[in-house]
Amino acid sequence: LSKSQVSEMAKDLDCMVEDFRTRPLDTGPYLYVSCDALTMKVREGGRVVKTSVLLATGVNAEGYRELLGMQVATSESASSWTGFFRDLKARGLNEVYLVTSDAHLGIQHAISDVLPNASWQRCRTHFAKNLSAMVPKTQWPTLSAMFHTIFQQPDSESVCSQAKEVVAFCEQKFPHVADYLEEALDELLAFTNTPKSVWKK
Template structure:
């Protein structure tokens, strides 16, 4: 018996609907497995990827750069906030850092977000220097969403879509089985779950994102 990693990806296509792009069962989330997964998506016809949202997992980061390096990457703001809490040196900062980051992410423009970030970093430079350095290096990776039209930012600034709609459902369904006899059995179950999710999304008459919407 051993642990296994379930790798999955979803996307939003030209038809403005969410779709499941693929799923795989691997030994771990190491770069070699993520890269094989992404290579397979490309081999099966995935094209035109312009914007990627994910957390900062080292294996996924390296694989994404190798296979989809031309796409803009948005680091999930939800995970960034969670990471910031771990870098905060005391309870007082941990309790307020989330709100401070939201003030940056809710800025109307990239320029104003950058000003707010600079002020936040400066405010912690003396009292929490390690946190200040982390904020300065990590938070800009969560600002790529400002390159998108304002209408699209709320949907694409976190990876909550795959976390809530896919990963939570996979966890709920797999925990009931607890132990799978082999990888193929696990893959059959998670594939069936994702087919259900994909069919629900495909039949939804409401667009998830309206691509024609632009600022102004």
């Protein structure tokens, strides 16, 4: 392929990506939204710089996951997330009931500012990674297995009961982990107020 052909193909792709990124979000309501950011290196002005790629997925009216938006920002800041959520809202994101993310304060601030009626759910995958850093590698399989039993329960009452059991277990085996886990339970178990059918979506 010649340089001009590659250039033309890139232009066509840019148009397709832009159309996708700015499309109306008309298959909602998106009651359940998950967001995260990726750090990537890009070339800009002849040099390589780090950027944050903000991403949001949602569960549409048919019950399927859908990529709602992607935005490149200079950093993962409160203002970046706020602008990202405002763009999603302007495109049709509404009636959001629960937003799942890591514990980044910028995300939490943006949620309360732009989606004040939405509850916040702390991502258990990110939290598990934090837990793994608190114990020796040889002990992580045991702690990991116990932690994940919390989310394998059949109903809300059982989830909360098992969470307390895991905290009690940690008090015996990993006292420093017990306090950290107990303080985060409200954030980790926010999903129990949603229908069971969407717990794993």
